[in-house]
Amino acid sequence: MSSSPSPQAALATRIGDAVRIARGADALAPSITNTVSIEFVANAQLAVGGSAAMVYLPDEGETMAAVGGAVYLNMGTLFPVYAETLPRTVRALQAHGTPWVLDPVAIGIGALRTELLAAFKEFRPSIIRGNASEVIALAALWGLTAQTGQGGRGVDAVDGVDTARDAAVALSRWTGGAVAVSGETDLVTDGRTVVRLSGGSPLMTRVTGSGCSLGGVAAVYAASVPAFDAALAATAIYNVAGERAGARADAPASFRTAFLDELYRLSPDEVAAVKMSCEECGA
């Protein structure tokens, strides 16, 4: 008599599948992303088996929404043209049914960012990825929660991951997609199941773009698997690669090299063995 796998084992299988499929797929996951970590995003996407293409102009965003397997939108360093590019791109994403990842970096800073993020509510991003402060702020901006965090400070979280649990659940219930919250422990939810993943390295906070590139990798996975699996797999590979790189390097630049190398080297089974726990796991 065979027994069905435990809910957590089933999650691990789905993580391993996402990693395995991406390695062979060379899926195009275009980005509109900030200039600080744009190269890191592209190299992380290539390392896990995807293909990268970055654009700024409105009609290019629309084309990417049409031809990309999934798209990564990062709000980090806005240019004036984004006032036109981002709305047109999200409309095209919706029209084509293309999955997309929203990274609300620096939410709360500047009028354009606030206006764009508010408008994204009705477009329901497949995956929202941010630190706790960003996730709390986005749920508040969208009127989904009454909670307000301690506010962002530039790009850094000042709130712990667990403080963002309810905001993350509310956001994913609204979008019907997944939310990934980065922190010392990471949290990924689809609105019912809540998974906490751990590993990583303290050095990840000393390398710019660790979070952004996770969003880019999530887009690569989302080109081939459902949003929740993609968010889980991206968070998992970051924890495992971070832990391994942290064992090999004791300073941020050599850590960064080791980390990207691990993104390339890790087998699906190694990623699936990430440390995780879940609530409502069989839901």
Add this chain to the structure above:
Amino acid sequence: MSSSPSPQAALATRIGDAVRIARGADALAPSITNTVSIEFVANAQLAVGGSAAMVYLPDEGETMAAVGGAVYLNMGTLFPVYAETLPRTVRALQAHGTPWVLDPVAIGIGALRTELLAAFKEFRPSIIRGNASEVIALAALWGLTAQTGQGGRGVDAVDGVDTARDAAVALSRWTGGAVAVSGETDLVTDGRTVVRLSGGSPLMTRVTGSGCSLGGVAAVYAASVPAFDAALAATAIYNVAGERAGARADAPASFRTAFLDELYRLSPDEVAAVKMSCEECGA
């Protein structure tokens, strides 16, 4: 009785000369290039002995055309101001007789890119560098060939290098300069001689900017030697450095570091020893 060297040995000598001259010249090779690989382009240019300067504004492009030994124009991530910057820059390049390298990244995507690339035809870039799909598409856009490739897909080639042979020859006959096609084997032509170079590493496809930075290095060489020699030397040093880096690193980030280090370390003779074959070599 002395014998003249074989045509291929003569090419090797010219490659070695280009590398040697650049090492000592610190030639300024300014770029208007994409934000993804802009740092890689600059560091590759510095590694081979050149000097880098990147700009976006129209009058800065004109100044760079006047003071640069050669200029690198990469179409990767267009900003709105490029609608003015690039036409004014190419006019200034023509007025000053400054050699320039055109990298038609992502040709076919977006109205501005198509418009700019079409307008560049009459300015005849000294060197055109791209993957097979890009070279085929540019020759078609300029009405030089009837062939159409399978189309670009973001920034990746979907056509093999040899399929771009006729397009590359047609482009270089039109410009009077050189065309370098990147792929598993690389092809460089001046419209008569066709050289195929090999080496490199499969890891180069897992590092963003491998192609862009080759264009930047070609501009450094073009500041001091003729276009065909510059295109050959840049392609040669990328093959030799890629092969050596591939022997020292088994994953993309450490490969990238090793590759840039090799660009800096390789002697002219080591680069001249690149594996190559040629058609119409004595032409």
Add this chain to the structure above:
Amino acid sequence: MSSSPSPQAALATRIGDAVRIARGADALAPSITNTVSIEFVANAQLAVGGSAAMVYLPDEGETMAAVGGAVYLNMGTLFPVYAETLPRTVRALQAHGTPWVLDPVAIGIGALRTELLAAFKEFRPSIIRGNASEVIALAALWGLTAQTGQGGRGVDAVDGVDTARDAAVALSRWTGGAVAVSGETDLVTDGRTVVRLSGGSPLMTRVTGSGCSLGGVAAVYAASVPAFDAALAATAIYNVAGERAGARADAPASFRTAFLDELYRLSPDEVAAVKMSCEECGA
């Protein structure tokens, strides 16, 4: 009977203090900086214990001037929006009394850069950082000296550091802040005391952004200590880290990794032991 420390020992203590305070402070030092070295700037700031945030838009610059501990303005790759962003940001810096670092990269190239730099005179940046040619050109642009250098050539200095001594002193007397001149030997002055620091590595000239990232690190320090101490400490850590990295790496990309790692590893005492000499040291 206790003796007071020598003036130079007092400087070393202040350098060590700046490094020590920054390691624990996670001070936010936002930047408006060029796209070439923007990631290097951020990673260098993180390595010394600071926090980074990069922006382009006018109201975001104003917000950064309000919330940042100090701000880094680098003139490297100007976008059209800078015509509004930079004036509004420097006015906000003045209004909030926020220290800031000006890096007049590529001074002399383009009308917008000249116009902006001329307008900055009355806002008196806390720290000016540049190579000798840039410092000489800025003092001339501001009418503080009659000297004209040999002119910039893109981003490279063509004048030696000591040729910029008088310009540096004149600038710092005008601003009431500090000036740091980078070269084979570095010079830092507050208008009276002139300190020369040495170390580094010739490989620093083969890595793009060495100078820019020093400016970013100076902003991290300036968030917590006076401008002269911040400029000294940034210059000191670059000399010590460069020397150590140069002992471990013989080519630019592995040097760059080693250098960033050293920025992270060096203890305050190791930085304070930088080789330096001073004029008017007890002034």
